[in-house]
Amino acid sequence: MINEKNPLHGITLANMLDxxxxxxxWEEMGARINIRCFNQDPSIKSSLKFLRKTPWARDKVEQLYLKSKRQ
Known part of the structure; x- marks a missing residue:
């Protein structure tokens, strides 16, 4: 269920990536969000490390996640 005030409440970054x-x-994610951790030897661990340090990339992942849940 998506909370209207904060649709990401209770959803971890790891759960979003999974x-x-x-x-x-990975290939389609790399096409939608062109970041190295999705395009070169992708893994959940390396992606989490990068996304936790990079707010603009995390925002793009969160937006993709929300968009995927609306479909």
């Missing part, structure tokens, strides 16, 4: 990888796969 869901997105299951839905799109």
């Amino acid at each position: 869901s997105l990888v299951a839905q799109y796969g």
Whole structure:
């Protein structure tokens, strides 16, 4: 269930990535969000490390996640 005030409440970044990888796969995610951790030797661990340090990239992942849940 998506909370209207904060739709990401209670959803961890790891859960978002797991869901997105299951839905799109790494190749499609890399095409949608062009960042190295999705395009070169992708893994959940390396992506989490990068996204936790990079607010603009995390924002793009969060927006993709929200968009994927609306479909």
